[in-house]
Amino acid sequence: MIAEIGFVALSAAFVLAVYATASSAWGGYHERPAWVQSARSAVLLIAGLLTVAVGTLVYSLQQSDFSIAYIAENTDLAMPSYLRLTALWGGQAGSLLFWAWLMSCFVAAVMLGKWEQDRDLMPYFITVATLTTGFFIGVTVFISNPFARLWLPPGTDQLTVAFFPPAGAMLYSVPDGNGLNPLLRHFGMIFHPPTTYLGFTGFVVPYAFAMSALISGRARDDQWIRTSRRWTLVAWGFLSVGLLLGGRWAYDVLGWGGFWGWDPVENAMLLPWLTGTAFLHSVMITERRGMLKLWSVLLIVLTYSLALFGTFITRSGVISSVHAFGKTALGPAFFIFIGITFLGTMALMIKRLDLMKSDHEMESFLSREAAFLLQNVVFLAITFVVFLGTVFPLISEMVTGDKVTVGPPYFKATAGPLFGVLLLLMGVAPMIAWRKQVAARLGNRLMAPVLVSAVVAVFWGYTYESPWVAYPVLWLVVFATLAVLMEFWKGISARMSQGENPVAAFTTLVSLNRRRYGGYFVHLAVIMIGLGFIGEAFFMKQTQGTLAQGESLQIAGYAVRFDTLRQYIGADGRQVTEADTSVLRDGELLATLQPRQDFFSEHGQRVTAPDAYATLGGDVYVILIGWEDIGMGGSTFKVYYNPMITWTWLGSFVLLAGTLVAMWPQRAGRSHRSYVLNPVTPGPKLDAGGAA
Amino acid sequence: MKRGALSILAAGILVLLPQTLLGQESAPSDDQVNEIASDLYCPVCPNTPLDVCETLACSEWREQIREQIAAGMSESEIADYFVEQYGERVLAKPRTSGFTLVLWLLPVVGIGFGVLALAGVLRKWRREPDAEAVVAPQDQEGSVSAEARQRIEEELRNLS
Numbered sequence: 001m002i003a004e005i006g007f008v009a010l011s012a013a014f015v016l017a018v019y020a021t022a023s024s025a026w027g028g029y030h031e032r033p034a035w036v037q038s039a040r041s042a043v044l045l046i047a048g049l050l051t052v053a054v055g056t057l058v059y060s061l062q063q064s065d066f067s068i069a070y071i072a073e074n075t076d077l078a079m080p081s082y083l084r085l086t087a088l089w090g091g092q093a094g095s096l097l098f099w100a101w102l103m104s105c106f107v108a109a110v111m112l113g114k115w116e117q118d119r120d121l122m123p124y125f126i127t128v129a130t131l132t133t134g135f136f137i138g139v140t141v142f143i144s145n146p147f148a149r150l151w152l153p154p155g156t157d158q159l160t161v162a163f164f165p166p167a168g169a170m171l172y173s174v175p176d177g178n179g180l181n182p183l184l185r186h187f188g189m190i191f192h193p194p195t196t197y198l199g200f201t202g203f204v205v206p207y208a209f210a211m212s213a214l215i216s217g218r219a220r221d222d223q224w225i226r227t228s229r230r231w232t233l234v235a236w237g238f239l240s241v242g243l244l245l246g247g248r249w250a251y252d253v254l255g256w257g258g259f260w261g262w263d264p265v266e267n268a269m270l271l272p273w274l275t276g277t278a279f280l281h282s283v284m285i286t287e288r289r290g291m292l293k294l295w296s297v298l299l300i301v302l303t304y305s306l307a308l309f310g311t312f313i314t315r316s317g318v319i320s321s322v323h324a325f326g327k328t329a330l331g332p333a334f335f336i337f338i339g340i341t342f343l344g345t346m347a348l349m350i351k352r353l354d355l356m357k358s359d360h361e362m363e364s365f366l367s368r369e370a371a372f373l374l375q376n377v378v379f380l381a382i383t384f385v386v387f388l389g390t391v392f393p394l395i396s397e398m399v400t401g402d403k404v405t406v407g408p409p410y411f412k413a414t415a416g417p418l419f420g421v422l423l424l425l426m427g428v429a430p431m432i433a434w435r436k437q438v439a440a441r442l443g444n445r446l447m448a449p450v451l452v453s454a455v456v457a458v459f460w461g462y463t464y465e466s467p468w469v470a471y472p473v474l475w476l477v478v479f480a481t482l483a484v485l486m487e488f489w490k491g492i493s494a495r496m497s498q499g500e501n502p503v504a505a506f507t508t509l510v511s512l513n514r515r516r517y518g519g520y521f522v523h524l525a526v527i528m529i530g531l532g533f534i535g536e537a538f539f540m541k542q543t544q545g546t547l548a549q550g551e552s553l554q555i556a557g558y559a560v561r562f563d564t565l566r567q568y569i570g571a572d573g574r575q576v577t578e579a580d581t582s583v584l585r586d587g588e589l590l591a592t593l594q595p596r597q598d599f600f601s602e603h604g605q606r607v608t609a610p611d612a613y614a615t616l617g618g619d620v621y622v623i624l625i626g627w628e629d630i631g632m633g634g635s636t637f638k639v640y641y642n643p644m645i646t647w648t649w650l651g652s653f654v655l656l657a658g659t660l661v662a663m664w665p666q667r668a669g670r671s672h673r674s675y676v677l678n679p680v681t682p683g684p685k686l687d688a689g690g691a692a
Numbered sequence: 693m694k695r696g697a698l699s700i701l702a703a704g705i706l707v708l709l710p711q712t713l714l715g716q717e718s719a720p721s722d723d724q725v726n727e728i729a730s731d732l733y734c735p736v737c738p739n740t741p742l743d744v745c746e747t748l749a750c751s752e753w754r755e756q757i758r759e760q761i762a763a764g765m766s767e768s769e770i771a772d773y774f775v776e777q778y779g780e781r782v783l784a785k786p787r788t789s790g791f792t793l794v795l796w797l798l799p800v801v802g803i804g805f806g807v808l809a810l811a812g813v814l815r816k817w818r819r820e821p822d823a824e825a826v827v828a829p830q831d832q833e834g835s836v837s838a839e840a841r842q843r844i845e846e847e848l849r850n851l852s
Binding site: 255257258261263365370372373377380381384385388389392393396399400402403404405406407408409410414418490494497542543544545546606608626636638685 | 715721722723726731733739741744746751779780781782783784785786791792795798799802806807810813814840843
């Protein structure tokens with residue numbers, strides 16, 4: 001009964017999405033506000049109906065209704081209720097429903113927001129947004145239905161999965177379900193998928209705004225850019241946090257020593273992040289100087305297409321083999337939809353090319369605009385190499401028939417140096433004036449941070465016994481950090497010279513220029529996050545050995561001692577083998593770690609749970625690899641020393657804080673400053689204090 | 693090709709050798725094995741490096757690497773052996789020959805093209821400077837706050 005409610009709600013939402021797409025387009029084209037109003041109501045109703053559908057699935061999950069195929073496949077009776085909730089996104093059908101629901105909520109939230117200035121954009125915004133949402137709802141209705149049930153047709157013992165009963169079949173409820181994939185039975189799975197999905201689905205808002213501006217011919221106005229920038233920041237913030245949570249989950253659960261493996265699924269999440277970041281920067285030039293309009297639209301289209309592409313390759317199984325592609329209708333459906341989205345958008349952009357002429361032109365190679373443009377090109381270059389490396393195995397399989405692997409060495413060699421260029425730009429660009437920068441003056445300004453950072457980097461590299469290739473990287477890190485801190489100091493010292501105390505100067509400075517200083521916080525966060533990657537690339541150490549009780553492995557000045565081993569059966573039936581180890585330095589006990597291995601006999605799956613002793617300098621990360629069953633004398637451990645990885649996790653908090661600062665609405669009145677174009681734009685320096 | 697065949701032969705002989713003969717004096721350490729295994733990918737599990745893969749098959753492959761090191765094979769010889777057996781997909785770093793050369797060349801070509809395009813756009817923009825912006829009046833004095841002006845003065849002092 002409950003499954004029927006869910007399915008009816010889902011089907012009704014689909015019908016409404018089709019209706020809203022058509023009526024908003026009709027209303028927009030013939031300028032009939034009533035049709036648009038009706039489409040707007042449909043959008044709100046879709047969000048409500050999908051909430052009902054998600055609610056029924058969550059309820060059925062909690063009730064362990066094993067007559068629903070999705071629930072029988074992804075949960076079992078032994079699961080705690082928080083894991084039953086995560087099962088909503090633990091399998092394919094549920095995650096697609098969850099996706100559609102989040103997207104409908106975003107679109108509904110935009111509908112409820114202010115439309116005074118964007119009224120002309122509303123019709124086609126609804127058209128584009130509900131077309132996409134409708135596609136996802138359609139997939140859950142027709143291809144991957146989370147409410148499909150198990151039926152026992154007469155005369156066989158083969159169960160059929162369908163929503164509507166086959167002739168004469170009886171509803172069948174299995175006694176117990178399969179349970180969730182053991183790797184997903186982790187606390188982090190509560191937060192990582194929803195955050196990532198919020199990031200992905202959120203990009204529909206700027207995309208629909210951009211499309212609407214193009215269709216309605218309002219692309220010359222800058223208003224839509226302002227509105228969509230904030231929504232992009234929301235989506236971008238969620239996606240960033242989602243990526244970091246995913247890294248943390250890999251670090252805690254997968255037990256291979258690292259947090260980022262350049263796996264196709266990880267890359268698929270990174271790609272829209274890269275273009276989204278480029279968009280957030282290019283949009284600043286568009287707002288400020290009326291330049292790069294076409295480019296900004298292109299970036300947001302690319303971001304949205306890549307978000308769809310990410311879902312496609314993670315959900316269709318195409319990345320493990322091209323042969324997995326045709327197994328369900330899902331892969332082809334996504335492929336066609338992405339193709340139509342991308343080509344349709346491109347055609348529209350070409351048709352509206354005249355609308356996106358720049359108001360101003362670049363005046364100098366050495367200007368903030370040029371630096372932004374270069375930064376955008378570098379971001380696109382990284383996107384290109386990551387995309388190429390991710391899809392190359394498919395291309396190779398199609399062209400030559402041979403499967404190849406594109407592993408971390410490729411991405412480090414190609415994307416690594418490009419990230420270095422970004423670090424450099426991050427430090428230099430804020431010091432370059434808009435329009436035109438006098439080179440000599442820039443040189444003077446750069447002198448101090450360049451020299452200081454060189455000295456610090458040499459000292460740092462020397463104490464860390466750095467390989468020579470890492471010295472320039474350390475220099476870049478220190479330089480970029482100094483440059484960002486100097487930007488803060490410039491503003492604070494100016495306010496302090498007016499007699500404000502340092503704390504007040506800092507808070508007023510940030511609160512009066514939220515976008516700017518929020519952005520600098522994010523820059524600092526990105527440097528912190530980068531430290532973990534740099535540590536992994538240049539300073540990581542690892543060792544492995546079989547130890548008798550009382551013996552130790554030595555790594556990076558630490559000793560990891562094997563104390564004892566025990567085995568027991570966990571609550572959900574897992575067979576746990578757990579070791580007690582001690583981390584010592586110069587004979588002093590610092591921590592005891594319990595790395596373990598869980599064996600799930602019903603899935604035949606083994607899960608390695610590492611344990612780590614974390615410091616700001618680096619983590620001692622211990623994995624239990626093997627043991628002797630008899631006597632428990634010798635156990636094999638792998639120990640990693642992961643330098644600076646804690647900075648990556650700390651950086652995620654700074655990133656979140658910075659994003660929130662940048663997103664927070666400025667008080668009314670002041671908010672008009674940034675987009676009303678002024679022939680003479682005050683330099684960025686004035687901006688810091690001039691707002692007072 | 694010939695080297696590959698030889699290494700298969702060498703590995704075959706090694707398996708046949710009694711354990712006692714295998715250098716008790718210099719059994720390759722786990723770290724030596726992992727160093728080579730980390731550049732290889734598990735031939736059966738998708739996207740899992742050989743040094744971290746937990747399947748039984750992979751631990752046997754690691755033992756095989758240990759025997760190959762003991763037999764004096766170099767890292768590239770061992771990699772060649774695995775490629776011969778399981779195909780190029782065992783390599784974490786695709787080769788710079790054959791079809792995978794495309795993978796290494798495309799970024800160079802793409803980025804080179806991007807830089808040229810960027811330079812072209814900037815040059816074009818510079819040739820047609822924006823008239824409106826150039827003649828724009830500079831009398832924005834009134835809108836600059838006292839505080840900002842003080843900072844400008846301060847910076848000017850620093851310059852001189």
